[in-house]
Amino acid sequence: MKLDNGTPPTLFMPPVSALASTEAAVTLAVMRILIAEDEAKVATHIRNGLTEAGYAVDVAADGHEALWLAESNPYDALVFDVMMPGTDGITVVRQLRRKGIHAPVILLTARHDVEDRIRGLDAGADDYLAKPFSMSELLARLRAVLRRQRAEPVDRLRIADLELDLLTRTAHRGGEKIALTNREFALLEVLMLSAPKPVSKTAIVEHVWDQHFDSGTNVVNVYVNYLREKIDRPGWAPLIHTVRGVGFAVKEPGA
Amino acid sequence: MKSLRWRMALWFALSVMAVLAVFVGITHVHLRHELQVEKWERSHPGRPGFLLHGTYSDPEIDDISGELMQLSLLYALPVALLAVGIGYVLARRAFEPVADMNRQLRAIGARSLEQRVQLHAADAEFRSIEDNLNALLARLDASFRQLTEFSAQVAHELRTPLTLIRLQLEEAAGRIEPVLAESLQDELSRLSDYVDQCLLLATAEQGRLTLRVESVPLRTLVLEMIETYELLARESARHLTVQTGEDVLVQADPRYLRQVLHNLLTNALRHGKGEVEVAVGGDATGPFCRVSNIPADQPAARATGTGLGLRIVHALAGLHPGLTFTGETAGGKFVAELRWR
Numbered sequence: 400m401k402l403d404n405g406t407p408p409t410l411f412m413p414p415v416s417a418l419a420s421t422e423a424a425v426t427l428a429v430m431r432i433l434i435a436e437d438e439a440k441v442a443t444h445i446r447n448g449l450t451e452a453g454y455a456v457d458v459a460a461d462g463h464e465a466l467w468l469a470e471s472n473p474y475d476a477l478v479f480d481v482m483m484p485g486t487d488g489i490t491v492v493r494q495l496r497r498k499g500i501h502a503p504v505i506l507l508t509a510r511h512d513v514e515d516r517i518r519g520l521d522a523g524a525d526d527y528l529a530k531p532f533s534m535s536e537l538l539a540r541l542r543a544v545l546r547r548q549r550a551e552p553v554d555r556l557r558i559a560d561l562e563l564d565l566l567t568r569t570a571h572r573g574g575e576k577i578a579l580t581n582r583e584f585a586l587l588e589v590l591m592l593s594a595p596k597p598v599s600k601t602a603i604v605e606h607v608w609d610q611h612f613d614s615g616t617n618v619v620n621v622y623v624n625y626l627r628e629k630i631d632r633p634g635w636a637p638l639i640h641t642v643r644g645v646g647f648a649v650k651e652p653g654a
Numbered sequence: 655m656k657s658l659r660w661r662m663a664l665w666f667a668l669s670v671m672a673v674l675a676v677f678v679g680i681t682h683v684h685l686r687h688e689l690q691v692e693k694w695e696r697s698h699p700g701r702p703g704f705l706l707h708g709t710y711s712d713p714e715i716d717d718i719s720g721e722l723m724q725l726s727l728l729y730a731l732p733v734a735l736l737a738v739g740i741g742y743v744l745a746r747r748a749f750e751p752v753a754d755m756n757r758q759l760r761a762i763g764a765r766s767l768e769q770r771v772q773l774h775a776a777d778a779e780f781r782s783i784e785d786n787l788n789a790l791l792a793r794l795d796a797s798f799r800q801l802t803e804f805s806a807q808v809a810h811e812l813r814t815p816l817t818l819i820r821l822q823l824e825e826a827a828g829r830i831e832p833v834l835a836e837s838l839q840d841e842l843s844r845l846s847d848y849v850d851q852c853l854l855l856a857t858a859e860q861g862r863l864t865l866r867v868e869s870v871p872l873r874t875l876v877l878e879m880i881e882t883y884e885l886l887a888r889e890s891a892r893h894l895t896v897q898t899g900e901d902v903l904v905q906a907d908p909r910y911l912r913q914v915l916h917n918l919l920t921n922a923l924r925h926g927k928g929e930v931e932v933a934v935g936g937d938a939t940g941p942f943c944r945v946s947n948i949p950a951d952q953p954a955a956r957a958t959g960t961g962l963g964l965r966i967v968h969a970l971a972g973l974h975p976g977l978t979f980t981g982e983t984a985g986g987k988f989v990a991e992l993r994w995r
Contacts, residue, residue: 440818600843609912612886613920
């Protein structure tokens with residue numbers, strides 16, 4: 400069964416409608432995610448965000464609980480904070496891997512140094528997200544690790560007649576090749592990974608640039624305009640939308 | 655370079671030679687004295703009944719003692735060389751623990767302060783140095799660890815509320831007044847960036863930052879970055895020009911090099927006026943990148959923001975081998991220059 404391009408994601412399925420091959424996603428049941436985060440409020444917000452995106456979510460308040468839950472339940476993915484009382488996130492990942500539990504793990508950390516990141520990935524984590532992060536970024540990373548886990552190709556994104564090839568880094572709309580600069584490509588990529596949800600300007604700056612800019616939002620506006628000139632040409636249905644106060648979104652016409 | 659080992663070998667040889675000289679001197683004086691008072695008697699070969707009595711003449715005494723002197727001086731050279739050799743070997747053996755200690759100390763970096771110096775079968779004098787060094791390392795390790803833990807704690811304490819605010823704000827953004835939502839997000843992002851910069855500065859200045867140095871094409875890196883700053887310049891009715899020379903490879907951590915350039919360019923845009931000139935290339939003294947601009951005439955504005963940005967540039971440049979950063983006002987222009995040697 401093939402998902403029709405116009406179908407928005409239902410509540411019982413991870414929002415993968417932006418990805419080109421979606422056959423497998425439809426047959427899958429609800430994905431179960433374990434969050435381990437000692438800050439209760441942060442944990443609640445992550446849980447709400449993930450639940451809203453259609454995942455079933457459990458929350459552990461510390462490393463021991465996370466270890467116990469992850470061992471006794473089959474989770475599809477794990478999201479661990481690195482700094483937790485008791486056992487820290489990296490140790491939990493290492494212990495799980497030693498016990499033969501290979502569900503993908505995303506680490507959340509307040510420390511941004513490279514060694515910390517390497518330590519996490521060495522322990523067996525699949526991805527690493529620096530705090531503070533955007534929900535849209537966490538969801539995009541989660542979808543990526545879940546698809547990698549199921550050995551599904553993550554190299555193509557499609558919204559309506561706009562297609563993005565992440566391997567060759569090319570874009571096509573209506574069969575016509577669109578030449579994009581590296582930054583324009585990165586911008587379109589982050590928008591399409593989160594589609595149809597909007598992405599905040601801060602999250603866009605983080606994805607497209609290494610640095611933060613004083614008038615960062617203006618820079619994003621300018622680049623979105625460049626992108627619009629190439630993607631939404633006159634006569635084509637506009638796909639890039641401004642969500643005032645929130646950010647930008649790529650949405651199918653009428654969605 | 656002065657080597658204690660050689661000096662000790664020479665001292666040893668000199669003392670050996672001095673002792674020998676004393677012996678030779680005493681022998682010489684004693685011999686001369688004995689020869690002078692000695693009376694010899696000899697039977698005549700032709701006439702067995704006769705006994706000849708006599709003493710050594712002065713030239714004979716000179717001849718005998720002179721020969722002794724000559725022989726002594728002749729043997730002195732090999733003996734001296736032998737003494738130096740033995741002295742050197744002994745000194746080297748005595749200093750073996752020092753060389754060992756040096757090797758071990760060299761292996762201890764900022765990231766391996768938990769290591770200690772261990773000397774096997776060393777003498778009491780070295781044992782006490784070893785003890786003192788290890789106590790010093792232990793104190794260094796403890797304060798370093800404290801600093802790292804403190805930094806991590808600060809990062810955690812600052813970024814946890816920032817995470818919470820960001821998640822809540824992004825969730826609520828669609829329901830509140832768009833202008834307010836945008837302004838709050840902008841300020842939050844600025845605050846997060848400030849926290850990042852402060853923590854980066856702390857890590858860099860405490861020497862806890864590990865660089866991943868590689869060969870980076872300088873011009874390519876600058877040109878890749880510059881587009882956005884041209885845009886920002888145009889936005890504030892300024893102009894940014896780039897002058898490029900050849901593309902030279904420099905040794906740098908690209909991530910922190912970009913951070914350094916970002917701070918210099920942001921600084922020029924934020925605290926300067928008129929044109930921002932960027933020059934990148936290599937000349938006789940080496941690869942360089944220069945950002946110059948006319949400082950805006952508000953010293954108050956300079957005092958606030960500039961401090962942190964340029965301090966980070968200083969700290970990061972200082973961590974790169976061979977890279978020097980200079981920032982000075984000359985001829986009404988602020989010129990910031992990165993130069994590799």
